[in-house]
Amino acid sequence: MTVYRIPIGDAIEAGIDFFVTHLSFATIAFSKFTTKGIAYLSEILMFLPPWAMILIFTGLAWFLSKKWGIGLFTLIGMSLIWNMQLWGPTMDTISLIIIATLLSVAIGIPLGIFSALSTTAYRIITPVLDVMQTMPAFVYLIPAIPFFGLGAVGAIFATVIFSVPPCIRLTCLGIQQVPREMVEAADAFGSSKAQKLFKVQLPIAKTTIMAGINQTIMLALSMVVIAAMIGAKGLGGEVWRAIQRLEAGRGFEAGIGIVIIAIILDRVMQQVAGGKKQQM
Amino acid sequence: MAQKIMIEGLFKVFGPHPQNAIELFRQGHSKNEIMEKTRHQIGVADASFTVDEGEILVVMGLSGSGKSTLVRCINRLIDPTAGKVIVDGEDVTRLSVEGLRQFRLDHFGMVFQNFALFPHRTVLQNAVYGLEIKKVDPAERKERGMAALEQVGLAGWEDSYPAQLSGGMQQRVGLARALALDADIMLMDEAFSALDPLIRSDMQDELLALQDKVKKTIVFISHDLDEALKLGDRIILMKDGAIIQSGTAEEILTKPADDYVAKFVQDVDMAKVITAESVMLKPKAMAYYKTDGPKAALHKMKQSQISTIFVRKDKKLFGVVTADDCAMAAKRGDPTLEQILNTDIETVSLETPGVDIIPLLARLPYPLPVVDADHKLKGVIIKGSLLAGLSERGTD
Numbered sequence: 001m002t003v004y005r006i007p008i009g010d011a012i013e014a015g016i017d018f019f020v021t022h023l024s025f026a027t028i029a030f031s032k033f034t035t036k037g038i039a040y041l042s043e044i045l046m047f048l049p050p051w052a053m054i055l056i057f058t059g060l061a062w063f064l065s066k067k068w069g070i071g072l073f074t075l076i077g078m079s080l081i082w083n084m085q086l087w088g089p090t091m092d093t094i095s096l097i098i099i100a101t102l103l104s105v106a107i108g109i110p111l112g113i114f115s116a117l118s119t120t121a122y123r124i125i126t127p128v129l130d131v132m133q134t135m136p137a138f139v140y141l142i143p144a145i146p147f148f149g150l151g152a153v154g155a156i157f158a159t160v161i162f163s164v165p166p167c168i169r170l171t172c173l174g175i176q177q178v179p180r181e182m183v184e185a186a187d188a189f190g191s192s193k194a195q196k197l198f199k200v201q202l203p204i205a206k207t208t209i210m211a212g213i214n215q216t217i218m219l220a221l222s223m224v225v226i227a228a229m230i231g232a233k234g235l236g237g238e239v240w241r242a243i244q245r246l247e248a249g250r251g252f253e254a255g256i257g258i259v260i261i262a263i264i265l266d267r268v269m270q271q272v273a274g275g276k277k278q279q280m
Numbered sequence: 281m282a283q284k285i286m287i288e289g290l291f292k293v294f295g296p297h298p299q300n301a302i303e304l305f306r307q308g309h310s311k312n313e314i315m316e317k318t319r320h321q322i323g324v325a326d327a328s329f330t331v332d333e334g335e336i337l338v339v340m341g342l343s344g345s346g347k348s349t350l351v352r353c354i355n356r357l358i359d360p361t362a363g364k365v366i367v368d369g370e371d372v373t374r375l376s377v378e379g380l381r382q383f384r385l386d387h388f389g390m391v392f393q394n395f396a397l398f399p400h401r402t403v404l405q406n407a408v409y410g411l412e413i414k415k416v417d418p419a420e421r422k423e424r425g426m427a428a429l430e431q432v433g434l435a436g437w438e439d440s441y442p443a444q445l446s447g448g449m450q451q452r453v454g455l456a457r458a459l460a461l462d463a464d465i466m467l468m469d470e471a472f473s474a475l476d477p478l479i480r481s482d483m484q485d486e487l488l489a490l491q492d493k494v495k496k497t498i499v500f501i502s503h504d505l506d507e508a509l510k511l512g513d514r515i516i517l518m519k520d521g522a523i524i525q526s527g528t529a530e531e532i533l534t535k536p537a538d539d540y541v542a543k544f545v546q547d548v549d550m551a552k553v554i555t556a557e558s559v560m561l562k563p564k565a566m567a568y569y570k571t572d573g574p575k576a577a578l579h580k581m582k583q584s585q586i587s588t589i590f591v592r593k594d595k596k597l598f599g600v601v602t603a604d605d606c607a608m609a610a611k612r613g614d615p616t617l618e619q620i621l622n623t624d625i626e627t628v629s630l631e632t633p634g635v636d637i638i639p640l641l642a643r644l645p646y647p648l649p650v651v652d653a654d655h656k657l658k659g660v661i662i663k664g665s666l667l668a669g670l671s672e673r674g675t676d
Contacts, residue, residue: 181396184357189410189461190385199412203400 112171155227170212174205210273389458560659
């Protein structure tokens with residue numbers, strides 16, 4: 001006796017095949033956009049010699065966080081990365097993170113707003129996000145290959161899918177948490193929906209939204225490393241190569257590079273989000 | 281006075297099939313029965329009332345009585361289920377989304393219990409929010425915003441953020457935000473309830489002073505009877521979504537519509553409600569400074585069986601003389617009252633509350649004169665008449 005097996009896997013594959021054949025215009029457009037984006041960004045980041053970039057990053061970190069400690073850490077950390085001869089891969093990783101984060105925010109904030117304002121959208125989006133966040137990250141790499149092939153574009157695609165949920169969730173939460181009386185006040189003073197959104201709800205939700213973006217950046221960083229498995233360059237690629245060649249030392253060096261980037265991004269973002277809070 | 285707001289048969293029922301609940305209510309079922317039968321919550325039940333232009337109407341009731349829902353139905357922050365809300369002849373319930381937006385800008389300023397200020401905007405930016413929405417040009421916006429802040433006593437604070445202000449000051453910003461728009465109706469939802477008692481009392485006084493100048497039509501929601509009595513030209517009492525009595529403060533205090541109202545008002549300190557006018561007596565006699573000498577004054581006092589007499593000059597209250605002094609002056613043969621006249625006397629106005637009269641009476645050796653704005657004697661208060669006024673309600 002054979003038990004009927006529900007063809008979930010088959011259905012998903014058929015779906016992916018369908019998208020690959022019929023949505024190629026979209027995947028090609030996405031591919032072109034991201035390839036160009038990454039190329040330009042890498043060129044900009046590699047244009048100046050490392051020591052100049054280190055000074056720029058340090059200045060930027062200090063300026064954004066208003067804390068000299070974070071600036072100092074950036075200076076020492078980035079110099080160490082340069083010293084470990086990981087400058088090129090690090091710049092690759094940073095450009096991947098920037099592109100992936102920009103895309104995630106561009107998708108996540110509108111979807112978050114949408115799900116905060118429409119109960120129906122909320123009911124649909126929330127379970128989808130639950131699935132997206134519990135699915136092992138590696139699984140996203142598989143459809144990325146038929147869509148975009150090996151390389152940076154597939155990596156960006158998988159990274160965006162992996163890192164967009166917190167941005168959507170926290171944008172939605174931030175807007176929902178705006179006190180009812182404030183929303184009523186906006187209404188009572190004749191605001192249109194757009195005025196209410198841009199003048200009241202979004203500004204008040206800003207701290208929460210920034211926290212979402214911070215999480216998105218962190219997730220993007222972790223996924224960009226994993227995405228090295230499908231041929232993304234950068235620090236992740238260094239780690240992946242070290243695994244294959246069993247070079248523990250090299251692997252840890254790249255790992256330390258990732259940690260340094262993570263700490264800098266996290267601290268700067270926290271200050272950017274929290275700094276505004278103090279003013280409020 | 282013109283009717284500014286007219287509410288007719290207003291219902292608000294929360295739930296998917298409100299008409300059934302309204303039907304049940306009309307058949308005489310109570311709010312709780314309807315809740316049990318249909319799982320529908322009645323917010324406002326068949327409310328009808330009017331608000332005159334320039335008056336302060338206080339809607340009062342305990343929490344859950346539907347007063348906040350009622351006021352939100354007026355500017356449709358909550359859409360009423362049935363009934364009419366007519367403001368300046370226009371039925372608010374029939375306005376389109378865009379029409380309603382415009383109508384709110386033109387007619388309604390609102391002040392909220394927890395201030396509902398926008399934390400990311402400065403005091404001035406908060407005050408001009410309505411004007412910004414109305415697309416008033418920036419220069420005029422700033423001017424009107426500053427004028428509104430000045431009116432509420434916040435000049436100099438325009439660049440602060442709400443979080444830097446105390447509760448009382450925050451609510452002034454809330455008030456300024458409603459005033460800046462120059463709408464003719466102010467809806468105030470428990471506007472002072474979140475403030476501590478001393479500040480609350482100050483804010484009430486200031487609102488009354490402000491109202492003398494701006495003459496808005498104010499619908500004020502409160503759960504505090506003392507506040508209602510102090511502010512309200514008229515008061516509406518609500519229970520379970522329905523209006524159970526409306527009238528002036530004195531009507532509600534002296535003729536409570538039912539036991540519920542009576543219970544509600546029993547703890548009111550009458551001394552705060554009662555005014556000089558309501559407890560004063562007509563002076564039994566008066567002396568005239570220009571024509572009466574000590575003998576004449578003494579004669580008038582004997583006739584009326586009083587021991588002091590007030591003296592009038594040029595139709596104004598001028599002073600007081602006692603019988604003992606008059607007798608001595610008469611012996612000396614003084615031609616006028618000049619020598620014995622005491623012109624340094626305490627007076628109160630018609631509106632002075634009983635609570636302020638009691639300490640004055642306690643230390644005065646003669647009755648307390650009540651005068652009008654022209655300093656003309658309207659009546660006198662003696663201890664007996666005040667006590668009678670205070671206890672009158674008990675015997676009613």
